[in-house]
Amino acid sequence: MMGSTLFFIQRFSALFLLGYSLWIMTFVFLNQPLEFTAWQIFTNQLEFLILTTLVAFISILHAYIGLWTVGTDYFTSRTLGFLHPELAKYANLIRGIYTLIFCIVGLLIIFIILLTIWS
Amino acid sequence: MIHINIYRYNPEKDKFPYMQTFEFEKPKRDIMVLELLNQLKEKDPTISYRRSCREGVCGSDGMNINGKNGLACITPLSSVVQKNKLDLRPLPGLPVVRDLVVDMTEFYAQYEKIKPFLQNDVPVDIGERLQSPEDRDKLDGLYECILCACCSTSCPSFWWNPDKFVGPAALLQAYRFIADSRDTKTAERLQSLSDPFSVYRCHGIMNCVSVCPKGLNPNEAIGEIKSMLLSGKNKENIIASDGMS
Numbered sequence: 001m002m003g004s005t006l007f008f009i010q011r012f013s014a015l016f017l018l019g020y021s022l023w024i025m026t027f028v029f030l031n032q033p034l035e036f037t038a039w040q041i042f043t044n045q046l047e048f049l050i051l052t053t054l055v056a057f058i059s060i061l062h063a064y065i066g067l068w069t070v071g072t073d074y075f076t077s078r079t080l081g082f083l084h085p086e087l088a089k090y091a092n093l094i095r096g097i098y099t100l101i102f103c104i105v106g107l108l109i110i111f112i113i114l115l116t117i118w119s
Numbered sequence: 120m121i122h123i124n125i126y127r128y129n130p131e132k133d134k135f136p137y138m139q140t141f142e143f144e145k146p147k148r149d150i151m152v153l154e155l156l157n158q159l160k161e162k163d164p165t166i167s168y169r170r171s172c173r174e175g176v177c178g179s180d181g182m183n184i185n186g187k188n189g190l191a192c193i194t195p196l197s198s199v200v201q202k203n204k205l206d207l208r209p210l211p212g213l214p215v216v217r218d219l220v221v222d223m224t225e226f227y228a229q230y231e232k233i234k235p236f237l238q239n240d241v242p243v244d245i246g247e248r249l250q251s252p253e254d255r256d257k258l259d260g261l262y263e264c265i266l267c268a269c270c271s272t273s274c275p276s277f278w279w280n281p282d283k284f285v286g287p288a289a290l291l292q293a294y295r296f297i298a299d300s301r302d303t304k305t306a307e308r309l310q311s312l313s314d315p316f317s318v319y320r321c322h323g324i325m326n327c328v329s330v331c332p333k334g335l336n337p338n339e340a341i342g343e344i345k346s347m348l349l350s351g352k353n354k355e356n357i358i359a360s361d362g363m364s
């Protein structure tokens with residue numbers, strides 16, 4: 001069951017991000033030459049603030065699943081052991097540090113996006 | 120002369136594996152890679168490899184031939200020798216027992232996991248379970264697998280997680296029973312594959328399809344399993360494919 005859930009999250013989040021990108025690009029494309037005031041009005045509307053907030057969380061969720069897949073492929077005792085048998089012993093630690101780093105970076109990105117658009 | 124480089128490793132003697140080069144007179148008629156190995160083994164009886172049927176039926180002589188997995192007994196020398204050079208290595212990703220012989224335990228463990236036998240709780244009343252020709256057609260392209268492991272050992276997802284990802288060979292067999300009209304355990308079979316690793320670790324890279332010496336298409340079977348898991352589709356929706364890729 002979990003496999004299908006992750007599959008759907010990945011696909012639907014990707015579609016959402018695609019839709020959001022197209023929306024922004026359409027705005028830029030239809031408002032040429034782009035003036036700062038037009039951009040400011042666009043980015044101050046509630047739709048933009050809500051959708052961008054959603055994008056911040058959804059893109060981090062999307063990235064988390066992708067990076068978790070990468071971590072469980074490459075930072076395992078088997079895969080690291082191919083490089084060096086000693087490394088295999090520290091696989092869980094290495095994967096833990098890797099996960100911690102991308103969690104911190106993810107939270108930081110969410111914080112920066114929210115701070116930028118809501119302040 | 121052809122330079123044949125063979126992966127050599129005898130864990131009782133060698134600290135590390137190494138490649139040994141043999142010079143081989145270009146044969147007048149085309150021969151199979153297995154025949155070449157047999158001739159080399161007459162000169163050096165320590166070269167180890169598995170073989171049995173020598174006609175692509177038993178699946179025992181799967182190996183990595185010039186970088187691509189295949190069966191030595193049905194691979195003509197002329198189709199693989201490049202610039203008078205040929206590299207023979209064991210199937211990648213599995214522990215090497217000796218030279219070209221690998222330990223297939225993990226491969227068979229995955230095969231065992233998918234319960235490769237017909238399961239049906241309904242008692243048989245006429246001595247055998249009948250199947251319509253249309254339902255039988257749905258098994259074409261699935262039942263022909265000889266479990267040579269060429270596909271699973273060419274799949275990066277299987278290299279990284281051979282204990283968790285079922286791998287193309289066993290998934291093809293899982294689908295062979297899912298698609299069988301006489302098997303009644305479809306829901307249980309799908310349930311056992313629904314975690315994030317068993318089937319979802321397949322990213323559709325298709326190495327499995329490009330190496331299968333029987334021309335089968337594990338990726339298509341994997342796709343069917345995934346869409347059954349995702350859509351709740353059942354057996355009745357399965358349509359016979361053209362069998363071979």
Ligand code: SF4
Pocket residue numbers: 273274275276277286287320321322323324325326327328337338341
């Ligand atoms: S298609 Fe899937 S099973 Fe086949 S080689 Fe690629 S990842 Fe492996």
Ligand code: SF4
Pocket residue numbers: 263264265266267268269270271287288291330331332333334335337
């Ligand atoms: S699907 Fe093809 S390559 Fe894979 S084990 Fe079966 S016969 Fe061999």
Ligand code: FES
Pocket residue numbers: 169170171172173174175176177178179180181190191192193
């Ligand atoms: S020896 Fe049997 S498949 Fe090659």
